[in-house]
Amino acid sequence: MQRDQQARQDQDAGNGAHELKAVRLVIDAHTASFRVPHTQSNHQATWPTIPPTALQGLLEAMLGLGQVPPELEYAAAFRGEWHGKDYQTGWNVGGQQDWRLGGTQQPFERELIGHVRLILHLRGVPDLAALANQLSAPAHSLCMGRPEDVAWMARVPEVAELAMGSRWHMCGVMLPAEEWRSSVVGGRLVTLARKFTGREFGERLGTVRGRMIYCSHLAPGGEVDARTVPGRRVEVPCDPEIRDAEGRALGLAFIPLFPSAAGERTAV
Numbered sequence: 001m002q003r004d005q006q007a008r009q010d011q012d013a014g015n016g017a018h019e020l021k022a023v024r025l026v027i028d029a030h031t032a033s034f035r036v037p038h039t040q041s042n043h044q045a046t047w048p049t050i051p052p053t054a055l056q057g058l059l060e061a062m063l064g065l066g067q068v069p070p071e072l073e074y075a076a077a078f079r080g081e082w083h084g085k086d087y088q089t090g091w092n093v094g095g096q097q098d099w100r101l102g103g104t105q106q107p108f109e110r111e112l113i114g115h116v117r118l119i120l121h122l123r124g125v126p127d128l129a130a131l132a133n134q135l136s137a138p139a140h141s142l143c144m145g146r147p148e149d150v151a152w153m154a155r156v157p158e159v160a161e162l163a164m165g166s167r168w169h170m171c172g173v174m175l176p177a178e179e180w181r182s183s184v185v186g187g188r189l190v191t192l193a194r195k196f197t198g199r200e201f202g203e204r205l206g207t208v209r210g211r212m213i214y215c216s217h218l219a220p221g222g223e224v225d226a227r228t229v230p231g232r233r234v235e236v237p238c239d240p241e242i243r244d245a246e247g248r249a250l251g252l253a254f255i256p257l258f259p260s261a262a263g264e265r266t267a268v
Helices: 001-016 053-065 128-135
Strands: 020-033 071-089 108-123 148-160 162-163 175-176 188-197 206-214 235-245 249-251
Touching: 020 128, 053 128, 053 175, 108 148, 108 235, 128 148, 148 235, 162 249, 175 249
Parallel strands: none
Antiparallel strands: 020 108, 020 148, 071 108, 162 235, 175 206, 188 206, 235 249
16 A cells, blocks of 8 residues: 555656746745725725735846746735734925825824735746746845835745645635635635736726635634535645644645736636
């Protein structure tokens, strides 16, 4: 039995071994704030997790503007220890009236997520080692939303060995709702910007949006374990080095970083 099991493992390792590797980044910040669009100016709410568009900006800060490979896929787990708020005030800068929030200098509330950690896995390019080397020397400073939410790398980017597994958790992971609604419970359904359009000067900036499930580790039932869905057992790529208190590895659901307007499927 052990010999057969080892043979299956060797066969799995030989079939698509490149798919079981990814560049792992661990980024920390004291605070994070991702403003919800169209909220009132005197109270700026934040999403509970980092939107895909903010991830795109973070990677462009690291690799350089326009240097992010369009074929890149990501799996992100975002976690924060507390939620709070601070107060800010808008001031004139160089006589620009539009810097004053609503024409006044009254303080406004800004929601914050505190003591955050972003665990990011990247794949989709042929040379993962070269990508990890590029990410280890960011072109610009990092932030988690606003410029004042300064971020830093807690670990040097490295190529991680993944493994397919059926015992995993997804605390803080974002999942496309249409792909995972039948097998995930305890998550929060949010509509996030997935892609910016109209990058040329003079064009109106638009977004491609998509419904995402955020598996919050703060809410009861937020931890998601592998579940039996009709016809099969759920197996996903896992990072054995990132485990929860029960010893379950972090489950990964890879998503295209730059989706098309027609939508996309999860690349498990």
